[in-house]
Amino acid sequence: MRLHSWIVALLLCGVTAHAFSAPRPGQVIEVALEQLHPTQAVVGFDQIYYSLGLFSDKPARVFDEYCETNGQGEAKKVPKQADLQHPESFTCQHPVGAHPEEMKTVVIGPGGQLYLTDGHHSFTTLWEVPGGGARLKMWVRVTDDFSSSPDMTTFWQRMAAARKVWLKDSQGRTLAPEQLPAQLGFKHLQNDTFRSLVYFTRKAAYGKPDAGEIAPEFLEFYWGDWLRTQVDLGQYDLDSKGGYKDAIEAVAKRMVSLAPGSKVGDSGFTAHQLGGKTALDRKALEKTFDNKVPYVFDYRKSLR
Numbered sequence: 001m002r003l004h005s006w007i008v009a010l011l012l013c014g015v016t017a018h019a020f021s022a023p024r025p026g027q028v029i030e031v032a033l034e035q036l037h038p039t040q041a042v043v044g045f046d047q048i049y050y051s052l053g054l055f056s057d058k059p060a061r062v063f064d065e066y067c068e069t070n071g072q073g074e075a076k077k078v079p080k081q082a083d084l085q086h087p088e089s090f091t092c093q094h095p096v097g098a099h100p101e102e103m104k105t106v107v108i109g110p111g112g113q114l115y116l117t118d119g120h121h122s123f124t125t126l127w128e129v130p131g132g133g134a135r136l137k138m139w140v141r142v143t144d145d146f147s148s149s150p151d152m153t154t155f156w157q158r159m160a161a162a163r164k165v166w167l168k169d170s171q172g173r174t175l176a177p178e179q180l181p182a183q184l185g186f187k188h189l190q191n192d193t194f195r196s197l198v199y200f201t202r203k204a205a206y207g208k209p210d211a212g213e214i215a216p217e218f219l220e221f222y223w224g225d226w227l228r229t230q231v232d233l234g235q236y237d238l239d240s241k242g243g244y245k246d247a248i249e250a251v252a253k254r255m256v257s258l259a260p261g262s263k264v265g266d267s268g269f270t271a272h273q274l275g276g277k278t279a280l281d282r283k284a285l286e287k288t289f290d291n292k293v294p295y296v297f298d299y300r301k302s303l304r
Helices: 045-057 061-069 120-128 152-161 193-199 219-227 241-256 282-291 293-302
Strands: 010-012 015-017 028-032 036-038 075-077 105-108 114-118 137-145
Touching: 045 061, 045 120, 045 193, 045 293, 061 075, 061 120, 061 137, 114 120, 114 137, 193 219, 193 241, 219 241, 241 282, 241 293, 282 293
Parallel strands: 036 114, 105 137
Antiparallel strands: 010 015, 028 137, 105 114
């Protein structure tokens, strides 16, 4: 369902943003990326570098990202003239929202503002990729309506109680809600190296929780925050492919060494609840080394 009724733009925290007229939990709405307020100050830059490097090498793959993020499966037809800003120029496998579990999520805050709770990496990738940008329109799924909060203090208390905000910086230090960035994009977000390293252990050291269990918001951050106390990255040369792979492997091995019922740091979740595996999947790890890490370094080179 498209939401075409816009409320007049208002000024919030010094940033011009648009509010929405009464979207409801479960509803799918179309937004511009610049209208989403982050609920975390950090992302893993290398995870995004991987995607940007891949899309630079294989441009058509960015349309898969677009379609999947909109809950439409992969791209179906991508002509040479396809343009992310013009969805009619290409097609996806399914209609918007056909796969709601793949969509990114938002909470409605005071004044109808939208707070992104899942999708910071995907949307920052689409923000930064050529052809994307701050005004790119995407579809998101509303999970909660906290717009009735009488003030921002109460709103953030509700967000924290629902575990829908990550209030730590790139070094794991606590942040106040007002220190969160106003928008997505590299210019506004900090880099958390551990967040990227955890991402690169996906399928090798952790995966989706068991059927019937819902993955917590910020799952990778819980792992990363714990690993910050377990692995000394100073022992690895993260500017070389070999050193970076060694760091990923060290993180993966530490993750699978944790018993399923053990708590992951002070997250309140067990390793099992966060999808932790009990044994390292070496094949999956080698696949990451071969297919993902090279793109990270290729994209880093392009930034010099």
